[in-house]
Amino acid sequence: xxxxxxxxxxxxxxxxxxxxxxVTDDNNESSVDSVKVNIMNVLPTAxxxxxxxxxxxxxxxxxDGSLCSDSVSDIDxxxxxxxxxxxxxxxxxxxxxxxxxQGIYNITLTLTDDDNDFDTxxxxxxxxxxxxxxxxxxxxxxxxxxxxxxxxxxxxDTTGDMSELIYEWDxxxxxxxxxxxxxxxxxxxxxxxxxxxxxxxxLRVVDDNGAYDx
Numbered sequence: 001x002x003x004x005x006x007x008x009x010x011x012x013x014x015x016x017x018x019x020x021x022x023v024t025d026d027n028n029e030s031s032v033d034s035v036k037v038n039i040m041n042v043l044p045t046a047x048x049x050x051x052x053x054x055x056x057x058x059x060x061x062x063x064d065g066s067l068c069s070d071s072v073s074d075i076d077x078x079x080x081x082x083x084x085x086x087x088x089x090x091x092x093x094x095x096x097x098x099x100x101x102q103g104i105y106n107i108t109l110t111l112t113d114d115d116n117d118f119d120t121x122x123x124x125x126x127x128x129x130x131x132x133x134x135x136x137x138x139x140x141x142x143x144x145x146x147x148x149x150x151x152x153x154x155x156x157d158t159t160g161d162m163s164e165l166i167y168e169w170d171x172x173x174x175x176x177x178x179x180x181x182x183x184x185x186x187x188x189x190x191x192x193x194x195x196x197x198x199x200x201x202x203l204r205v206v207d208d209n210g211a212y213d214x
Contacts, residue, residue, distance in 0.1 A: 012073035014041040014115055044070040044078055046111035046119040053125040057209075058098055058158035065093045068111050077114040082107060100160040102129040102209055131211035132157035132165060136203045144196050152187035155205050164208040173202035178214070180204070
């Protein structure tokens with residue numbers, strides 16, 4: 001309640017309200033009148049802070065909903081849902097996201113207020129693959145019929161791709177063309193040469209997107 005010829009009031013929820021005015025004179029005589037006030041909800045506005053995204057596989061990106069807006073009474077109650085191609089969801093004004101595979105993805109932000117009114121916005125994200133970096137430990141010498149351990153455990157790639165790498169070995173590389181002799185899914189290979197001489201080993205490492213390094 002308030003007094004005075006002019007008064008201000010803020011409604012924080014939508015709905016229909018009756019406002020009653022009572023006027024009293026100095027003889028204590030009163031008159032009353034009422035008016036119905038219909039309060040409409042202000043819809044939230046969904047905005048993504050980063051609208052143009054180009055990421056690499058396994059790169060962590062912060063989704064930022066700090067530019068979203070609504071009425072003062074609703075702003076702290078907004079509910080944020082981030083959907084990636086309708087296959088997974090993360091929640092909150094801020095959320096981390098990453099992608100295991102290259103491709104083009106749609107990220108949808110759905111912003112809902114406490115009246116269940118909502119707004120959505122969509123952005124496209126291009127995710128590029130990162131090629132592996134092949135690294136083969138140097139083996140100086142060995143004997144005929146002796147096991148030689150070839151070690152490529154220093155090979156690097158993004159976290160999600162490391163367990164998917166394929167190791168292709170050319171065990172007598174001629175310096176011109178790569179000939180695949182052995183394929184493994186681990187970076188360690190044991191091999192026995194049955195003849196003496198200088199041997200050149202070429203390693204090719206391939207990830208699950210077909211990118212490779214030698």
